[in-house]
Amino acid sequence: MKKEDVPQDAGKLGGLMELAYVVSASGAYTTAQSSGWSAKNVANDLVWEELGRHQEAALREVKEGRKSPLAYHMVRFQMNEAMVADYTGFSRRKIRRHLTPDGFRALEPDDLRRYADGFNIKVDELCTTP
Amino acid sequence: MHDTVNEIVLPFEHRQSAHCESGVTANLFRQAGVPLTEPLAFGIGSGLFFFHMPFIKMGGYPLTAFRYLPGHVFRRAAKLLGIPVCAKQYRDPDLAMADLDRFLAAGRPVGLQVGVYWLPYFPPALRFHFNAHNLVVYGKRGDDYLISDPTLEAPVVCPSAALRKARFAKGIMAPRGCLYYPGNIPAAIDMPLAIRRGILKTCSRMVDIPMPFLGVRGIRYLAASVRKWPKKMTEREALLQLAQLIRMQEEIGTGGAGFRFLFGAFLQEAAPLLGVPALAGMSVEITAIGDVWREVALRSARLCKQRPVAGDDYESIAGLLLQCADREEQFFKNLKGLCA
Incomplete structure (x- = not known):
């Protein structure tokens, strides 16, 4: 890539400048800052849109009473059952029970705190959905 | 209480790099007196690679990578340059944070492996569960750590609670508080x-x-x-x-x-x-x-x-x-x- 071709397509990076290794007019390697590249922005947008869809689907299941708020937060924090297990110390079997509305209602305050700590949020936030 | 002596700022030259690990390697070694640039650290540490393993999923997608395993560039570059590596992992987050403070008090900037997801200074669009990010801590001001994250233009600060969470991110390649720094630099380097x-x-x-x-x-x-x-x-x-x-x-x-x-x-x-x-x-x-x-x-x-x-x-x-x-x-x- 030539120095004059360094893309400056700001995307979702919020003004963050990354470093690119490029070739100057004399053929020598140098570095240049780039605010982003459209090809990468397209890819990022698509992946984030997909995450958003998963989040909406999870939210719908909570609203319809088929899943507990934990299911929504798990998707919101881009985790799967195995990761939630790592972050909270609960077994996956227990987590699957807590993903149901009944299982979640039966949780003790201490258990709720373990989940909240795992997601780095407050217990109140864990028990609600938007 | 004792808030008069709660600032440590170690001299550290922050240089932006493209890749976090080769950047940290070059910056830490240069600080120790070895004239290394990011490309040299990357090349000596054999960072370049390619693999495609569709049977391993990361975030639900097949794993494709253009680099060798995380942590390799630092260790390999140190080995080839004859520099001993000091690296520690921890079970106890309290101990891990106390140890970090101890190194800073002793005047030593250290590299940390962290999970990107919990670092508040990254824009939300970059926050994925990637646990092999690297940065250097070179000081502390009150409850904030002074951080040289080589992928950024300038140093940043990070509250200790967030850094602690990032050091103990869980999942694939969990850092377990991993902290590292180059040991004594040999007199002659080939x-x-x-x-x-x-x-x-x-x-x-x-x-x-x-x-x-x-x-x-x-x-x-x-x-x-x-x-x-x-x-x-x-x-x-x-x-x-x-x-x-x-x-x-x-x-x-x-x-x-x-x-x-x-x-x-x-x-x-x-x-x-x-x-x-x-x-x-x-x-x-x-x-x-x-x-x-x-x-x-x-x-x-x-x-x-x-x-x-x-x-x-x-x-x-x-x-x-x-x-x-x-x-x-x-x-x-x-x-x-x-x-x-």
Whole structure:
């Protein structure tokens, strides 16, 4: 890539400048800052849109009473059952029970705190959905 | 209480880099008196690689990487330069944070492995569960740590609670509080030998491992997968796979074209140090191959955006990938010949 071709397509990076290794007019390697590249922005947008869809689907299941708020937060924090297990110390079997509305209602305050700590949020936030 | 002596600022030269690990390696070693740039750290540490392992999923997508395993660049570069590595992991987060404070109080900036997801100074769009990010802590002000994150233009601060969470991120490649720094620097360092061995390691990994998903064979394997995507999944799923490929290749931390440009910069820097002028020509060739990788990303992006121009399809992307594989195979064989 030539120095004059360094893309400056700001995307979702919020003004963050990354470093690119490029070739100057004399053929020598140098570095240049780039605010982003459209090809990468397209890819990022698509992946984030997909995450958003998963989040909406999870939210719908909570609203319809088929899943507990934990299911929504798990998707919101881009985790799967195995990761939630790592972050909270609960077994996956227990987590699957807590993903149901009944299982979640039966949780003790201490258990709720373990989940909240795992997601780095407050217990109140864990028990609600938007 | 005792808030009069709660500031430590160690002298540390922050230099922005493309890749977090080679950046931390270069910055830490330079601080210790070894004249290292990011490309040299990357090349000596044999950071360049390729693998495609669709049977391992990361965030639900097949694992494709343009680099060797996390943590390798620092350890390998240190080994080849004859510098001992001091590295620690912890069970207890309290102990891990106390130990960090102890190192800072003793005047030693240290590298940390952290999970990106919990670092508040990254924009939300970059916050994925990637646990092999690297940064240097060079001070503390009140409850905030002073951080030289080499992928950023300037140093940042990070509250201790967030840093603690990031150091104990969970999941694949969990850092477990990993902290590291270079030990005593030897009196004499044989830089040319280290460069030569770094290059040879990279070459043999790229062409000599007889496994279908590693090195140039992995690129061919990816090409075959790309060809199958539109047949075995829905259009949206196939596009998401392409999008993920672009991100692995170009997302912050590669310097462009999946580290190929960074490697080109390394070869150019290595040519006079080794006294092998032909390496400059090899730098030109890997740059040209990198431009083909960029074309792969461009075409994939046009497909993702539903705005293909004539000739954009999975078949043509696979064709470009095969071109990359063939040229890289020849490239690394030639490079090996030059440095053997």
